[in-house]
Amino acid sequence: MAPIATLADLREHGISPRQTLHRCSPLGPWQRLLPGVVLTSPTPPTRLDRLRAVLAYAGPSAMITGADALVRQGAALPLPRHIHVLAGRNARRAHPWILLERTSRPPTVVERHDLRLATAARAAVDMARRELNPHTVMAILDAVLTARLCTPADLREEVGAGSRRGTALVRQALAHRYPT
Structure with missing residues (x-):
């Protein structure tokens, strides 16, 4: 078992x-x-136990995004107290240490350690768009690009494909540090 x-x-x-x-x-x-x-x-x-528990709790279509997804894929970022998870529109479960985000645009799944993770570009944008500090947004993007998990073009594509909500700083950071 x-x-x-x-x-x-x-x-x-x-x-x-x-x-x-x-x-x-x-x-x-x-x-x-x-x-x-x-x-x-x-x-x-362990953190891995908690990640697996969150996926079991949130359902079969859920996947980890944000810092945990990026760290599991190789980025050097601090982990927050909460676990950020993407789930379908009908997901109605919440918990104090879970940041449950409903999405109608689920990303491709990346499998690591028997975990369902969002792609690096999606996880980075999901994490960065919740930040209010431009330096933190830049640090997230830099960590993902330094680890070679995706390219600036991948990040721009992800920002363009998703909701515009919370992406102003992400767009500014990409335009400033990684112009086309």
């Missing part, structure tokens, strides 16, 4: 909801990470 399991997964393995509840009690060997998602280990969850 995988270290991260949904209640449905556990039922398929013959573990009843009552047994799961008992194993997730304060003295039990398991931990409930999110509603309906369990870590089948007594050790504290």
